[in-house]
Amino acid sequence: MAIPAKVVKIQDGKAQVDFGEGVLREVDISLVEVKVGEYVLVHAGYAIQALSQEEAEETLRLWRELLEAESSHGTK
């Protein structure tokens, strides 16, 4: 399981992150490139991937495209 969290502070390869509960927790960010204010996916104490706002938009765009593509073709 991995949970998204917002990076609040960075120091010596470790970050203080917020999982949305307002409590800051320390995670290791050596496996990713990330800046304060960005989101990371955290698994067992380590950030395994940086999540950007643009990529989140990309998912929503893909979903729209999938729904629209099919309706324009119609169903047989």
Place this chain on the structure above:
Amino acid sequence: MSENLRFRDPTVAKRVVEKIRETAPRKDTIKICHVCGTHEWTITHYGLRSLLPPTVEVIAGPGCPVCVTPASEVDEAVALALKGIAVTCFGDVLRVPGSERSLLDVKAEGADVRVVYSAMDAVRMAEREPNKEFAFFAIGFETTAPSTALEVLRKPPKNLSFLVSHRLIPPAMELLLGVGDLHIDGFIAPGHVSTIIGLKAYEVFPKAYHMPTVVAGFEPLDVLFAIYMILKQVKEGTARLENEYVRAVSWEGNIKAQEIMYKAFDIIDSQWRGLGRLPSSAFKLKEEFAIYDAREKHGIRITKGRDLPPGCQCHLVMIGKIKPTECPLFMKACTPQKPVGACMVSIEGTCRIWAKSSMM
């Protein structure tokens, strides 16, 4: 609409379910297999199976790292604990059955077994008690393996070694395709593992096996869209590798994490609980890190174990051959309070997820 709500928009859910119903075949059943405990949780918790037409079946493959760890490796951890070494492990590893005993059993008998949240915690614990010998039982797929590798490369204190039991997901998917009467029509590949290994790791499935494969995220909408994407491919008669989880997974994956993994580990054949020996399916610490290898350091090597207690059908549940409810022990002799098989122990085990969900 806030970020969370946009990813859970009910009107989008309704539309994608309609598309699934329009695209699903009328007669033949399409069997879609995922290989991730978190996908099973999303599917079961949000009741996604009930939204699907009767011709679309979603089954759970071996996606629970704790469940696939063979009894022989739990026995190795138990043997280390009985030797007086403090064994550290993740919480849901404690109750996983070995051939005779679990780590929790030997802890109850007085052995030093401690739960940690991360590999980093295991290192800190060993640093705080330099006169005590520690072994970290490193379980998990490619999502977890980079953290173990990172700590080994950082040269942890000499009183810490690692009992490495990391397993790789693609070989398990290949195993499923070899199971004669399973007849899978498409794969939902695990999102978190894929953030590390990238889309490229699944190229073999559409190419060599003509298997539609879609990497998916963990929101209910992610899973529904992945199902729809597979159904579309089946209808078109094509097999492609597609990425539904674009917000976290790239073609190459996390290269930094891969480099760290391959610096620390070699790939070896390995035993999976109840599934047998799979080629090139596990990590082992490289020779140069032998001082951190708990098996080398403490002379412990157990190759045979009893993976399945009498009556336990975990091996069939883990490959999606049967549903947990088809196991004679499910919610009778085997419950989340008193689990018999590994699939009922772990929070990512299919039996436990089904049991917890039916109790809600």
